[in-house]
Amino acid sequence: MNIGIQLLQYTLSGITIGSIYAMVAIGFNIIYNSTGIINFAQGDFVMLGGMTAVYFYKTLHLPLLLSGLSAVLIVMCVGILFERFVIQTLKNPSVITLIIITIAASILLKGGAMFIWGKDAYILPSFSGDKPLGLFGATILPQSLWILGFLFLIVVALAGFFRFSIVGKAMKACAFNRRAARIVGINVNRMVLLSFALSALIGGIAGVIVTPITLAHYDRGSLLGLKGFGTAIFGGLGNMPGAVAAGIIIGLLESYSAGLLSSGYKDAVALIILLAVLFFRPGGIFGKKEEQALKTF
Amino acid sequence: MKRLFRTSYVKAGLTFIIALILLMVLRNPYYVGILIFLGINIIITIGLSLLMGYAGQISLGQAAFYGIGAYTTGILTTKLHVPIILSFPMSVLLTVFIAFIVGIPTLRLRGHYLAMATLGLGEIVHIVFNELISLTGGPSGFGNIPLIRIFGIELDNDYKYYVFVWAIVALIIFLSLNIINSRIGRALKAIHKEPTTASTLGINTSRVKLYIFTLGAGYAGIAGFLYAHYITFLSPGSFSLGFSVLLVTMVAVGGMENIWGAIIGTTVLTILPEYLRFFHDFDILIYGVILMAIMMLRPEGLYGIKIPLKRIRTND
Amino acid sequence: MTDILTVRNVSKSFGGLKAITDLSTGVREGSITAIIGPNGAGKTTLFNLISGIYKPDCGSILFKDKRIDTLKPYIIPYLGIARTFQKLSVFPNMNVLENVMVGRYPLSCSGFFTCALNLKKYREEEKDIREKALFWLSFMSIEHIWDKKIREIPFEKQRLVEITRAIASEPELILLDESAAGLNITETKNLIDAIYKIRELGKTVLVVEHDMDLIMEISDTIIVLNFGEKIAEGLPKDIQGNERVISVYLGKEAIK
Numbered sequence: 001m002n003i004g005i006q007l008l009q010y011t012l013s014g015i016t017i018g019s020i021y022a023m024v025a026i027g028f029n030i031i032y033n034s035t036g037i038i039n040f041a042q043g044d045f046v047m048l049g050g051m052t053a054v055y056f057y058k059t060l061h062l063p064l065l066l067s068g069l070s071a072v073l074i075v076m077c078v079g080i081l082f083e084r085f086v087i088q089t090l091k092n093p094s095v096i097t098l099i100i101i102t103i104a105a106s107i108l109l110k111g112g113a114m115f116i117w118g119k120d121a122y123i124l125p126s127f128s129g130d131k132p133l134g135l136f137g138a139t140i141l142p143q144s145l146w147i148l149g150f151l152f153l154i155v156v157a158l159a160g161f162f163r164f165s166i167v168g169k170a171m172k173a174c175a176f177n178r179r180a181a182r183i184v185g186i187n188v189n190r191m192v193l194l195s196f197a198l199s200a201l202i203g204g205i206a207g208v209i210v211t212p213i214t215l216a217h218y219d220r221g222s223l224l225g226l227k228g229f230g231t232a233i234f235g236g237l238g239n240m241p242g243a244v245a246a247g248i249i250i251g252l253l254e255s256y257s258a259g260l261l262s263s264g265y266k267d268a269v270a271l272i273i274l275l276a277v278l279f280f281r282p283g284g285i286f287g288k289k290e291e292q293a294l295k296t297f
Numbered sequence: 298m299k300r301l302f303r304t305s306y307v308k309a310g311l312t313f314i315i316a317l318i319l320l321m322v323l324r325n326p327y328y329v330g331i332l333i334f335l336g337i338n339i340i341i342t343i344g345l346s347l348l349m350g351y352a353g354q355i356s357l358g359q360a361a362f363y364g365i366g367a368y369t370t371g372i373l374t375t376k377l378h379v380p381i382i383l384s385f386p387m388s389v390l391l392t393v394f395i396a397f398i399v400g401i402p403t404l405r406l407r408g409h410y411l412a413m414a415t416l417g418l419g420e421i422v423h424i425v426f427n428e429l430i431s432l433t434g435g436p437s438g439f440g441n442i443p444l445i446r447i448f449g450i451e452l453d454n455d456y457k458y459y460v461f462v463w464a465i466v467a468l469i470i471f472l473s474l475n476i477i478n479s480r481i482g483r484a485l486k487a488i489h490k491e492p493t494t495a496s497t498l499g500i501n502t503s504r505v506k507l508y509i510f511t512l513g514a515g516y517a518g519i520a521g522f523l524y525a526h527y528i529t530f531l532s533p534g535s536f537s538l539g540f541s542v543l544l545v546t547m548v549a550v551g552g553m554e555n556i557w558g559a560i561i562g563t564t565v566l567t568i569l570p571e572y573l574r575f576f577h578d579f580d581i582l583i584y585g586v587i588l589m590a591i592m593m594l595r596p597e598g599l600y601g602i603k604i605p606l607k608r609i610r611t612n613d
Numbered sequence: 614m615t616d617i618l619t620v621r622n623v624s625k626s627f628g629g630l631k632a633i634t635d636l637s638t639g640v641r642e643g644s645i646t647a648i649i650g651p652n653g654a655g656k657t658t659l660f661n662l663i664s665g666i667y668k669p670d671c672g673s674i675l676f677k678d679k680r681i682d683t684l685k686p687y688i689i690p691y692l693g694i695a696r697t698f699q700k701l702s703v704f705p706n707m708n709v710l711e712n713v714m715v716g717r718y719p720l721s722c723s724g725f726f727t728c729a730l731n732l733k734k735y736r737e738e739e740k741d742i743r744e745k746a747l748f749w750l751s752f753m754s755i756e757h758i759w760d761k762k763i764r765e766i767p768f769e770k771q772r773l774v775e776i777t778r779a780i781a782s783e784p785e786l787i788l789l790d791e792s793a794a795g796l797n798i799t800e801t802k803n804l805i806d807a808i809y810k811i812r813e814l815g816k817t818v819l820v821v822e823h824d825m826d827l828i829m830e831i832s833d834t835i836i837v838l839n840f841g842e843k844i845a846e847g848l849p850k851d852i853q854g855n856e857r858v859i860s861v862y863l864g865k866e867a868i869k
Contacts, residue, residue: 038409089593095408096355097596100549103357103542104588111582118578222538226420229413264428271417271424278414279402305731472729479728479735480742483715486706494702497664499690499719499782508725554706 008138010259011252016144016213018251019151020046021270023206024228025235025243026154027199033175033238034195040102041082043225044109045200049075049207050216051113054122064125072204078109079200083193106221113218121217124208143212150209154202155244162240171195175238223267230274236284246285305478309471316463320456329455333527335567336462337520340469342547342559344516347473349545350553351482352509353489354404355412358419359544362514364426364536365392366521368433371442371531376432381445385522392518393511400510404503419541426533438532445526458527465523469516473556476512485509539581546588552598561599617642617786617817618663623672623682625658625841632658633841635672640786640834645808645818647828650838651861656821657699659838660788664696665689676786690719695779696788699821703763703775710759712774713746716781720745749781753807769800773807780811787811789820793827805831829853837861 024042031039053071056062062070082105090101127146132139162168173181174191182188207216214220231250235242250270258266277284316336323329341359348354369388373379379387403414426433433439445452445461452458476482487495488502496502525531543566551562566587570580591598616639625633633655640646648656661667663674665686674682676692684692695716703712721742723735750756755773758766763774772792779787789808793801801824808818808831822828828835828849835852837845839861845852852858 038413040412086589086593093596096349096353096549096553097592099355099409099412100545100588101592103545104585104592106585107542107546107581108585108589111580111585115578115582219539223420226413226416230417233410233413262428265424268421268424271421274417275414275421278406278410278417282406282410471731475731475735476725476729479739480714480718480721480723481725481728483707483711484718486711487704487715490704490706491702493666493686494698494704495715496686497666497689497696498715498778499687500715501685501687512725 005137006259007256008136010255012135012138012140012144014252014255015248016141016147016251017254018248019147020206020210020224020247021228021231021250022151022244022247023154023202024224025232025247026158026240027202027206028229028232029238029240029243030158030195030199030202032232034171035087035192037087037098037102038229039105039196039199040099040225041105041109041221042199042203043223043228044106044113044221045075045079045203046207046210046224046228047113047216047218047221048078048109049204050124050211050220051117051122051207051218052204053208053211054124054216055117057124058122064127067124068208071208072201075204075207076197076201079196079203080193082200083196087192087196088189106225110218110221117218119218121215122211123215124211126212127209141213143209147209147213150205151244154205155240158240167194226274227267227270230270230277233282234273234277234284239284242284305471305474308474309467312470313463313467316466317460320459326455329459331568331571333455333459333462335564336459336466337523337527338544338547338563338567339466339560340520340523341517341544342551342563343469343473343556344513345544346548346551346553346556346559347476347485347509348513349548350555350558351477351485351489352506354506354510355545356415356510356513357412357538357541357545358415358417358422359513359517360536360538360541361419361422362392362396362517363521363524363540364422364533365395366518367525367531367536368426368521369518370522371439371525372432374443375439375441381443381526388522389515389518392521393515396511396514397507400507400514404506404510416538416541420538423533423537426536433531433533436533438530438534440530442525442529442531444529452526462523462527465519469519470556477556481505543584546584550587550591550598552600554597555600558598558600565599615642616640617677618819619675619678620659621673621675623659623662623669623674625655625662625667625669631841633662633669636838636841636843637672638836638843638846640817640819642785642817643812643815644833645812645820645831646834646836647832648819648821648836648838649823649825649828650844653840654838655841656838657790658841660696660790660821663689663694663788690782690784693783693785694788695782695784695786697772697775697779697790697792699790699794701768701771701775703771703778705764708760708762709755709766709774710743710746710750712763713750713778713781714742716749716778717742717745719782746781749777752780752810753777754803769796769803772796773803776804776807780816784816786817786819789818791821791823793822793824801827 024046027042027045028039031037049071052074053067056067056070057064086101086105126141126143128142132141162172170181170186171191171194173186174188178188231246232243234250235246250273254266254269257269319332320329341363345356345359348356366388369391370384373384373387374381399418403411406414427436447461450457452461484495484500484505487498487500488505492502547562547566548559550565551560552558566584618640620636620638623633623636648659650656658667662669662682665681665684669682673680676694681689681692704715721738723738727735747756747759750759753773753776755770755777758770763771776789776792793804796804805827812818832849835847835849836843837852837858844861845855845858
């Protein structure tokens with residue numbers, strides 16, 4: 001296999017995994033935009049999506065489509081429950097308390113998954129078969145196309161939602177200025193709930209569509225969440241198109257370094273980018289110049 | 298007045314004496330082993346509580362420093378045959394040095410960003426432990442770490458090691474209490490609540506934060522050293538993100554604002570899993586439930602809670 | 614009579630907002646000088662510039678003829694400048710005495726090792742810090758509350774603690790930012806007495822205030838700011854009659 005085709009191969013797999021990172025980053029952004037909270041459990045929403053879908057498919061023998069849909073809905077409900085019963089009930093939490101609470105949620109989801117499903121890794125069948133498609137000498141899995149497709153769908157849907165629907169605009173308003181939004185009659189609490197629901201939904205979708213490729217495992221959430229956060233920060237926290245671009249870039253970098261350098265250190269790539277961004281340019285590559293990221297909320 | 302200055306000696310000494318009494322009471326070596334781990338964990342969490350409770354920062358990567366301390370002494374003593382008397386200061390110094398270097402850019406961050414940066418750093422170190430196979434033995438780790446020989450006695454069983462560990466715990470408590478009650482301690486508390494005001498009072502907040510971060514890392518490095526020469530085998534699994542998160546959980550559950558809180562939290566979360574031994578699949582879930590419950594019901598932690606049995610000491 | 618503090622052509626903007634424009638003024642040593650002006654005039658910004666929290670976009674600030682606007686905030690107290698904050702900024706996690714002891718930070722020097730090892734130097738210095746803190750608390754007549762948690766004492770007393778903390782570092786220039794805000798008449802009188810006592814020690818006091826009676830009574834000089842510019846400077850009686858000042862506060866109609 002010549003180097004050109006190899007590079008193409010890495011590019012394709014990089015875009016695939018990058019799309020997942022982008023989705024996780026979008027999930028972070030949605031909650032951050034409306035609440036200023038960084039949800040440490042975002043990666044675990046993804047994990048939960050995959051695990052639940054496997055459960056429905058393998059154990060309850062539901063058809064794949066129904067399993068996926070149900071899993072996504074369940075994760076969305078988990079997000080809603082978390083917001084309602086945990087976030088809502090906190091009275092004026094300090095930043096550390098908020099951080100630890102979302103960490104607690106992450107631990108709960110992880111612990112729950114481990115308890116229910118054990119420590120094995122599980123797989124879902126690819127949505128449209130495993131036969132790789134040829135592309136200029138390289139191969140791409142059909143599932144990768146599904147992933148790209150879903151990313152596109154999510155981005156378009158969100159863009160339309162935020163731009164054209166009244167609810168979406170209300171959420172944007174909350175992101176800009178909560179007090180003002182409240183004054184003009186926007187139910188801020190409901191917007192916060194919606195943002196958690198939406199983030200969880202997207203996380204769940206990501207989990208379902210990536211499981212055929214990367215498997216589902218109770219412990220996968222944390223690292224994915226961390227990389228997703230790195231992606232979000234890289235693209236500028238709260239910046240949707242930034243998240244997509246950042247995800248693709250990080251996915252590509254990770255894929256190239258895995259292929260060309262060493263696969264063991266590939267996880268470190270996203271982390272190094274995360275640290276580099278935090279240290280040198282907290283606004284992200286597409287974010288604002290001023291270092292608003294350094295301020296606490 | 299004089300009493301105030303004796304207090305840190307007394308408290309540290311009392312802790313050691315209580316530990317010795319416990320040792321004489323609990324003959325079962327299994328329990329002794331658990332308490333050795335408790336002591337090691339307490340050393341780390343005291344450092345973490347200084348960082349979190351007093352200075353108001355957070356680190357989700359303490360396991361990395363724990364691991365650096367352990368691996369350094371392990372590698373030095375097994376591969377380079379460095380005598381333990383030297384590998385101890387070398388491990389601690391290396392841990393402290395690395396903490397110092399990464400601390401400089403990291404501590405400029407606050408809140409969630411600091412948390413994520415420390416998470417990322419910890420995870421990178423964990424990856425390095427797994428990948429630098431020639432040095433660390435990779436995922437399978439390496440063993441044959443020599444035992445400590447101190448004052449001519451080889452620490453070859455749990456009872457001896459217990460005394461050694463808890464003597465160090467007492468020392469750490471002594472040092473930490475002294476810091477807390479000093480101008481440095483007040484500076485930390487000032488930085489926690491009003492960092493801008495603190496700087497107008499002459500406190501170089503960046504430097505003080507860096508020092509306390511480095512100190513916490515140093516404590517973790519010492520704990521790592523103790524771990525290495527106890528278990529005599531190291532693998533990356535013990536120094537993962539999960540353990541870093543557990544450490545933060547211990548401090549948060551026990552009460553951040555206080556090193557006794559950290560000790561309580563560490564005790565609860567080290568002893569509890571032993572009671573749940575047979576519930577091995579439960580453990581992460583239980584941690585999550587406990588942490589969630591504490592954060593929602595009593596975010597200041599367990600310390601100071603009025604139990605009919607004992608009034609926990611106040612005013613540290 | 615020299616100026617202990619000199620502000621030379623200082624400007625400061627935040628994005629598009631010009632907080633201070635080409636401000637030049639001086640504070641005479643040993644005086645009680647007041648800075649007044651409507652909200653948003655730039656008074657606290659000026660304090661923040663002096664404290665080193667902000668850096669001026671241009672111009673310079675001199676303390677005892679040495680430039681201080683380039684220094685980091687934590688150096689400033691070592692030169693002899695202390696301040697309080699408009700939004701009360703005592704430390705809720707310490708008691709009254711400890712709050713004041715923090716004020717002694719620039720006058721002490723035990724480092725990490727000295728403190729951790731409980732060395733003699735640390736013990737002696739700690740004793741000294743404590744004694745001096747108690748001294749300053751009694752200077753301000755609040756030594757009886759030394760062991761109270763800071764949030765358990767009345768607001769007025771908290772303000773006094775903050776001032777005590779500032780004076781405990783034995784500065785030559787002390788900046789009081791709206792210390793009288795929220796105080797009733799008796800409490801304000803206590804504050805005035807404290808300010809006079811501080812001046813008697815030879816210190817220079819620079820206050821930002823809204824309470825006009827207070828200002829007129831205690832100030833040697835008044836500087837009036839409006840929209841970041843100095844519009845008047847002089848003796849209280851001159852400021853009182855200054856038409857521009859009156860119009861800024863009460864509107865042009867008030868002149869008639």
